[in-house]
Amino acid sequence: MELEVRHLxxxxxxxxxxxxxxxxxxxxxxxPSLSTQLRRIEQELGGALFVRARTGCRPxxxxxxxxxxxxxxxxxxxxxVIEARAAAVGGRQLRIGSTASRALAGWLRRLxxxxxxxxxxxxxxxxxxxxxxxxxxxxxxFVHEVEGWPLRVPxxxxxxxxxxxxxxxxxxxxxxxxxxxxxxxxxxxxxxRWMIDPAVDGEWDAVRRMLREAGIDPPVLHGDYHxxxxxxAIGEVVTVCQPTSPSRPDTAVRRIAGDPLGVRLLLAARxxxxxxxxxxxxxxxxxxxxxxxxxxxxWLEELVPGA
Numbered sequence: 001m002e003l004e005v006r007h008l009x010x011x012x013x014x015x016x017x018x019x020x021x022x023x024x025x026x027x028x029x030x031x032p033s034l035s036t037q038l039r040r041i042e043q044e045l046g047g048a049l050f051v052r053a054r055t056g057c058r059p060x061x062x063x064x065x066x067x068x069x070x071x072x073x074x075x076x077x078x079x080x081v082i083e084a085r086a087a088a089v090g091g092r093q094l095r096i097g098s099t100a101s102r103a104l105a106g107w108l109r110r111l112x113x114x115x116x117x118x119x120x121x122x123x124x125x126x127x128x129x130x131x132x133x134x135x136x137x138x139x140x141x142f143v144h145e146v147e148g149w150p151l152r153v154p155x156x157x158x159x160x161x162x163x164x165x166x167x168x169x170x171x172x173x174x175x176x177x178x179x180x181x182x183x184x185x186x187x188x189x190x191x192x193r194w195m196i197d198p199a200v201d202g203e204w205d206a207v208r209r210m211l212r213e214a215g216i217d218p219p220v221l222h223g224d225y226h227x228x229x230x231x232x233a234i235g236e237v238v239t240v241c242q243p244t245s246p247s248r249p250d251t252a253v254r255r256i257a258g259d260p261l262g263v264r265l266l267l268a269a270r271x272x273x274x275x276x277x278x279x280x281x282x283x284x285x286x287x288x289x290x291x292x293x294x295x296x297x298x299w300l301e302e303l304v305p306g307a
Contacts, residue, residue: 020038020052094140096138147264197224254295
């Protein structure tokens with residue numbers, strides 16, 4: 001077997017995530033496939049590159065040597081491809097669409113190093129953003145798909161999964177009795193007012209189903225994310241939120257017992273070339289905010305020990 005750049009990327013992903021499972025998700029491949037690929041790479045190089053344990057994977061001395069040479073090569077190739085693509089389109093401005101995400105700021109910051117200042121179009125409707133990409137009004141769109149309510153992806157669009165299932169958490173007042181625990185049971189919020197944004201594709205239906213399956217029927221208000229955040233802070237409502245949302249002095253972000261609500265995070269464009277140019281920056285930005293969110297970081301570590 002001849003060693004290729006994709007093999008080096010796989011080794012870097014395993015080392016960065018500390019887990020074959022996490023690395024496979026990051027690379028968009030099945031874990032058995034990645035395990036087989038790793039064994040072939042190790043056979044080619046003549047020794048074990050990682051020590052596998054219940055707590056994850058860590059590089060062997062040979063693995064550290066290989067990684068020290070692989071990382072610069074992978075980074076240099078990525079830079080070459082990005083710069084070449086930017087030059088090929090004449091340095092044109094990149095038009096981005098996105099639903100709300102804490103990863104957005106870091107993504108834009110990274111893109112500015114390789115493109116002119118990107119333009120940004122925000123919309124709570126993922127379907128609306130996908131239509132704008134299909135119509136040529138946007139180059140790429142970062143959207144989320146609520147579990148159980150598939151998005152209407154226009155014909156001809158290419159998509160890439162960033163996160164197959166991101167659990168949704170709950171934001172509640174910091175002095176709420178349920179906030180004293182790291183995991184909140186929905187029955188403890190049965191008498192609270194909830195606020196949901198019905199303009200978000202699929203969210204109201206998904207939350208309504210979640211509450212119904214929990215056997216509760218709390219009062220529900222409709223409003224946007226900013227209004228909900230303000231009302232949570234003064235103790236008026238609780239609301240679902242992204243797991244990367246920060247807790248503040250007057251609010252608490254907590255996991256919902258059983259993780260009953262999830263979304264899939266997708267990047268969409270008209271070509272694979274456009275996806276390849278921006279996806280790595282988005283993945284890096286998302287990992288950054290995930291590490292900064294204590295409750296989400298604990299959830300990830302519980303899901304994949306050593307991640």
